[in-house]
Amino acid sequence: MLGLNQIYVKRIPLDSILPALRIFLFGLFYLLQFTANGQDTSYAPITPVSPERVKVNNIYIIGNQKTQKNIILRELDFTTDYYYDLETFLGILKADEQKIYNLRLFNQVEITPLFTGPEEVEILISVKERLYILPAVIFQLADRNFAEWWTNQNRDWSRVNYGLRLNHSNVGGRNEKFRFSGQLGFTKSFDILYSKPYIDRKQKHGLSFQLTYSDQKTIPIKSEFNRQVFFTNEREDVLRKNFVSAIRYTFRRTFYNFHFATLGFQRTWINPEVLQVNPNYFQHEENNLRYLYFQYSFRHDKRDNVAYATSGELLQLTATKYGLFSNEDLNEVELSLTANRYIPINDRFHFAAGLTGSWFLSQRQPYTLVRGIGYNPNFIRGYELNVIEGQHLYVQKNSLRMKLVDVTFDISSFLQADQFNELPLKIYLSGNFDHGRVTDRNNIPENAKLTNKFLFGYGPGIDIVSSYDTVLRFEYSINNQGAGNFFFNLRAPF
Structure with missing residues (x-):
């Protein structure tokens, strides 16, 4: 240092x-x-x-x-x-x-x-x-989190995605990103992304492009009793096809402030049988949803480590307009907020607090746009098994963390490559408390147990942080309904 x-x-x-x-x-x-x-x-x-x-x-x-x-x-x-x-x-x-x-x-x-x-x-x-070209095998759960798959879906191995992914995180040595993935399993998809952080000599303006296609034979069509309801027809036909293309412009005038403007097109097709089960899936009688969207986002990012911060701050404000012309299938506005603060107390302790919020202006949205607690990033510890859907929500998270281990192992005798010859390892013990609320203007009776109510959860956890931004979290959480469970996650909570 x-x-x-x-x-x-x-x-x-x-x-x-x-x-x-x-x-x-x-x-x-x-x-x-x-x-x-x-x-x-x-x-x-x-x-x-x-x-x-x-x-x-x-x-x-x-x-x-x-x-x-x-x-x-x-x-x-x-x-x-x-x-x-x-x-x-x-x-x-x-x-x-x-x-x-x-x-x-x-x-x-x-x-x-x-x-x-x-x-x-x-x-x-x-x-x-680092090693910049990382071919990888995709083997991941299709569900919202590990607890959802383990408990609600009874550890169903058919709900697994597998395939190949190629990431190049430094094309030409210019910090350009290229990603290609082909995926089979529960969700079949392919994804191509290319981003160039700077297209000018002063290194302030950037562009990125993304193209994504996916189809599924089993899809969530609604929620009941604060759990997702999935539908598959008897013939196991494809029930949903989704295509998204987008171009994003970035502007970085100062070190910590970023501006993003995204113009995209999305088309979603569903099997007509889906409308028989949920007529409000698209809010119109057709089985296609097509629209342009425009999104502006401002981000102030002053974290010491973007993968697992222990000091600094993050603020992000986003506004999205779905449907830019009157002849499109959708006309909706969404506003969202993320505000996190990381406060070091001494060499071993730090406190982290995060707030997220999302607001739709309309009373009802197509199910493909439904938000709520239980969907990333809006989790409350202890409610990982639930989805609480609505038009407005806030989630506030708190963690007091103590660093137990901070070591680096020399593994050069096993791996000669410079990018892998050291293995850093940090382990934190955390005490957590989250709270939040979802406002559902439609007051759906079967979800009334958790919507429009103050919710909270708490419990201890262990966070393991290692090389290449790897984060493992093991937590036991209890919610204000009195239910407790063990949860496992693969990323920092905020």
Whole structure:
């Protein structure tokens, strides 16, 4: 991490051997000087007296064998040939480390300032790249969560999706993303996504494209008694086909603020038998639903780790208009909010609080747009087995977490690849309390037990965080109905 005396020796490309040699010689000079004085160089400052201000002469980057330098330099909040207050400058370097790591391109990021004069420093940025091309086998449950599959669906192995997925997270070393997946099983689908974060020299504007198709023989058609009701006909015909295409424009003027504008088209076809079981599935008599949609979203993201944050904040505001013209099958507006805060208490403890909300302006929506508690990301611990559907909802989550383990294992004797030769492991013990409410304007009698009521759940949990943004959660939760259960999840709660 940050330290005025740390010197990192890495494999340096040929075109940067002279600058790296300069840094090495300066570091060696100061190392010999303080060793001769009998001082512990691992904690002693580089200069006898810390300067009040510093100026950056040069910035060197090592370890980026594939990633282009401008992708890393885009995250830096300082420049060369400008004087900074020393304390402020060290804070900037720490924040820049977090921003570079949150690109999800590197397993490790270290920024080291090395003094070359009384008020002058050279900056060395050392990164350890991830493996960017990840072919993977798809084997996942089709249900909302593990508890839904285990309990409500009686561990039915036919409700499993399987296939192949190819992810390239750094096309051309420019942080471009490409994803292709082909899936069989409970839901047959294919998905293609390509995103380019920057299309201009100033690195502020970006574009992405996505194309998705899926079909299912078993689909949820409504909810009763706060559980999903699934339908399959006797011939096991395809009951729903869904096609979505979208283009998204991104604008990032500052480091932590993002703007997204998405224009998309969606077409959903259902088997006419679905309308016999639920005539209000589409809110009209036809078995096709077609519409354009436009979505604007603002995101302020200042988390230390986007996969499992322990400090920082996240705010996201989204407005979506479904149906842009009067001749379309849908005319609806949805507003949503996410606001999370992560507060470090000391080295071992931190507190996390998150709020999500969603509001539809109309009283009734097609079932393909139904929202509620029980659908991602709106979960209340203890209610994972339920869906509570309506037009308005809020969920507020709280976790007090204590870090039990923070170690890194050297596994280079088993895996020689640089991207996998270390295995970080963090384990947190959490105490959780969530609460929320769903407002259903239609007051459906069979769901009245949990709609339009204050709900809460609480309990302990264990969170395991490892490499490549892996998060495992084991929790036991009790809700205010008095029901308790064990739950397993594969991502951070918020």
